[in-house]
Structures are given as structure tokens and as C-alpha cells.
Amino acid sequence: MTGMLAGRMLADHYEKVTIVERDQFPVEPGFRKGVPQAPHIHVLLVRGQQLLNELFPGLDAALAEASAPTVNWGTESINVPGGIRLPCFESEMITRTCSRNLLEWHVRRRVAEFTNITMREKCRVEGLVMDPAGERVAGIRVYSGDVGDDGKMATEIWEADLVIDTSGRHSQTPKWMQEYGYDAPQETIVNSFLGYATQWYKTPEDFEADWKAILISGRPPDNPRYGGIYPIENNQWIVTLAGIGGIYPPTDDQEAFLGFARQLANPLIYQALNRAEPISPIHGFRNTANRWRHYEKLDRWPTNFIVMGDAFCTFNPAYGQGMTVSALSAVALDHHLRTHRSVDAPRLQKDLARASKNVWRLATGEDLRWETTEADASALGFTTRLAHRYVEKVRLVYQSNSNAARIFFEIAHLIRPPAQLFHPTLLGGVLKQVLSDLIGRKTEQA
Ligand SMILES: Cc1cc2nc3c(=O)[nH]c(=O)nc-3n(C[C@H](O)[C@H](O)[C@H](O)COP(=O)(O)OP(=O)(O)OC[C@H]3O[C@@H](n4cnc5c(N)ncnc54)[C@H](O)[C@@H]3O)c2cc1C
Structure with a gap:
């Protein structure tokens, strides 16, 4: 899905786009x-x-x-x-x-x-091809099912001005980049x-x-x-x-x-x-962990290579966000190309990180409510715990307030930003609850 959406965007900016699918x-x-x-x-x-x-x-x-x-x-x-x-x-x-x-x-x-998009099915990407200086991805190595004269599986090299990895959760990019001396990205995993x-x-x-x-x-x-x-x-x-x-x-x-x-x-x-x-x-x-490969944080990165979609950041699917993030990332790609006219890869990777950030917070925030969830200790800091308590109160508000329910649902469907959890209807309801809890406690003590 990410490959197709990215391809559709690239068709507005590049002469020829090839989507490669195994x-x-x-x-x-x-x-x-x-x-x-x-x-x-x-x-x-x-x-x-x-x-x-x-x-x-x-x-x-x-x-x-x-x-x-x-x-x-x-x-x-x-x-x-x-x-x-x-x-x-x-x-x-x-x-x-x-x-x-x-x-x-x-x-x-x-x-x-799109007349300038070609889809090459039954073609498996086997690796990247780097320029001699090791600074630029010159293309990809593809296996298209042919057997060479020597009886071995033949791979071809396809050159490209820009290469985007959209191969999903099992992307091989960390391994491929390490082959050229690049660092593997740091990973954040939150597994519920x-x-x-x-x-x-x-x-x-x-x-x-x-x-x-x-x-x-x-x-x-x-x-x-x-x-x-x-x-x-x-x-x-x-x-x-x-x-x-x-x-x-x-x-x-x-x-x-x-x-x-x-x-x-x-x-x-x-x-x-x-x-x-x-x-x-x-x-x-069962392979449902949230996993973010932080390519946007690497100090060294080739000039024309991007990782998008699940290959970059994948979410617990229970919240139904993956395909929408593919679309948001494609929009970020298009915006980048319209603004800069060509790809500035490290910068674009940061733009893509921004397009995923809110969704990551929503998905992992929800998963971290479970004691059984495994994550780095820093993931469950004071702010996350506070957010959990706040959202728990929000749930009590929307239970009996249909306007609050609508706002909450619109946040979940990504048509409002998560900051709208502090929308006056939700915040007001939470404050009212906190106040009535306090009064209740005081009356009990008296
Ligand atoms: C159980 C489950 C339920 C989900 N439910 C939802 C939902 O309700 N809503 C939602 O929005 N999202 C959901 N998702 C997430 C969604 O499927 C993905 O986020 C979305 O498809 C975007 O993924 P992608 O295109 O980046 O990768 P993928 O969909 O994984 O596609 C990767 C593509 O790359 C191809 N490929 C892989 N390696 C190679 C290679 N070496 N060479 C050539 N081709 C290759 C694969 O064949 C595949 O076609 C769910 C995911 C799971 C696991």
C-alpha cells in the first residue's frame, strides 16, 4: 500500500516510476x-x-x-x-x-x-547498489526469476535517481545498509x-x-x-x-x-x-509489535534513499492506523518534493518521522496501559502515566456525553490531532470529575 501511494505521488515529480513487487x-x-x-x-x-x-x-x-x-x-x-x-x-x-x-x-x-508508472511484479529486491563513494544509492539489485547461463539465479541491477524502501515489516534495509558500512538504526519496540x-x-x-x-x-x-x-x-x-x-x-x-x-x-x-x-x-x-526504526536519527545517510511505511514505522494493528499512515507519508513525500524540488533524503526521513509521530504516541500510549507490554523503561515515564490517568478520565466523560464521544472518535480517526484530547468539552468534563471526586472524599472524611 505504501509503495503504491508513494509511487502515485512520485508520478507527479519524476519522469518514470517503477514499483517493484515480489x-x-x-x-x-x-x-x-x-x-x-x-x-x-x-x-x-x-x-x-x-x-x-x-x-x-x-x-x-x-x-x-x-x-x-x-x-x-x-x-x-x-x-x-x-x-x-x-x-x-x-x-x-x-x-x-x-x-x-x-x-x-x-x-x-x-x-x-498513470502512464509514467510501471509495476514490475514477480521481481524480488535483493539489495541496494551504492555509488563508488558510498554516498549515493545508485539503484537496486533485483531477482526477476531468470536463471543465468551458469545455471545460477541471475540478479539484475536497476539504476534509479531515487530509491524508496516500502517492503513492510520485514524490510532488509538495516542489513543492506550495513553491507556498505552504514550504521543500523536504533529501534524502539513496544510489544503488547x-x-x-x-x-x-x-x-x-x-x-x-x-x-x-x-x-x-x-x-x-x-x-x-x-x-x-x-x-x-x-x-x-x-x-x-x-x-x-x-x-x-x-x-x-x-x-x-x-x-x-x-x-x-x-x-x-x-x-x-x-x-x-x-x-x-x-x-x-501474532507479529504485532509497534516498531520504529529511527533512520531519521542516523548521522550518516545516503543522499537519495528513503524508507517509508511499515518498513520505517509499524504499529500495533488493533488501532487500524497503518494504511492511513501510508497515505499521510505519501502526502509528506509530495509536500517535500513540492517545497524542495528534489529529495533531501535525511530531511525527508525526518518529515516522514513527523508524519508518524502522533500515531505512534496514540498506539504505544494505549499499549503501555498493559503491564504485560514490553518496552524500554523510558517509554513509561511520568508523562505517559499521567496521560493514562487523564485518558481514563476522558473515557468516563465520553461514556455519557455524545459530543465528547464524537471528539474522542475523531482523534482516533486522525481527523483531529491528539492535542484535542484537551478540547474544552473533554478537559471540562475531566476537571468536573476531579472536582466531584475531591468533594466526595472531603465529605467522606467529614
Ligand atoms: C494483522 C494486521 C491487521 C492490520 N489491520 C489494519 C487496519 O485495520 N487498518 C490499517 O490501516 N492497517 C492495518 N494493518 C497495517 C497495514 O496492513 C499496513 O500498515 C499497510 O499495509 C502499509 O504497509 P506497507 O505497504 O508499508 O507494507 P506491506 O503492506 O507489508 O507491503 C509490503 C509489500 O512489499 C513486498 N515486498 C516485501 N519484500 C520485498 C522484496 N524484497 N522485493 C519486492 N517486494 C517485496 C510485499 O510482497 C508487499 O507487497 C494491519 C496489519 C496487520 C499485520
């Missing part, structure tokens, strides 16, 4: 090996949808034609963030919900329409040990409810179970169950899967599943 693209929307996360719920946040629709006019209509439904997140969904249910709220926060496969396929179709189990269901024909989607997340310390029903194209639901702190949902037994759903904070998912027919195996996924 998989063969499916002819119809479908799974492929390189995106093992595709079976799982892929929420596109409101901010991400806005950006994608700007970048690809006609995308929404194409998804609608492919029967992707819409969800109004204020009135047509049950949202239980942090274990506390949001009341319904008047909202224009409507997104089109679909599988990752469908979204990716339609984005790819639109990217392919969240595990996913996902199954697709046919939406029951006679299904009637006052919701179209349900998203429940756990509440520390007692309820580490997450769950969601996400409506997608062709009258299907993607149902994801997840557990934090190593409480992994089962992937090998249908009854046990339902048993896990039964233990969620809200019974609606379990009740709905009992009426629905599963149409897929149960898919698991």
Missing part, C-alpha cells in the same frame, strides 16, 4: 503471500479515506460498485474503545468498509492508469503481545440489528480481549478476535473461537456469530 498480482481481488495480514479486518480510518479519495478520484464509486458497504461510525456501529462503550453521536464520519484485498486491488488499478484470529462469515440473510459494525477493545487490567465485526463486500463479515498480553485467541477450533468471543466485554459479537455461517478457515497473526 508477488504476482491476483487478476481479481484476492490473497497473495506478501500481504499475510490481508485476511484480517482492515479499517481505513476517516482520514485515510479522505486522502485516498483525493489521490484517486473514482475510487469510492468503484468500491461501491463492488458492493462495499458504508458505516456511519457515530450512528451505525458499536464502539467500545478501551473497554468503555461510546454512546451514539451525530456524525458525518462515514467510511466505505471492505476487505484489504478489494481496496488494494482498486488502488492498484488506479495506479496502473497482541495475537489475532480472524474468520470470514456470510452475513445472515434475515439479519437485522441497530448496528452494522462492532469494534471492542480490552480494558486493563482485567479484560485483555478484543473483537470486531466488520462488514465487507458481497454481504460478508470479517470477524477478528484478539487478545493482548499473550492471551491469544484460538485458531484451530471453531468452538474455542466462539468461546473466546463469548468472553468479550460485550455479548453482541458472540450472539451474532451464533446466527452466521463461517466461510473461511481461522487465520492467525
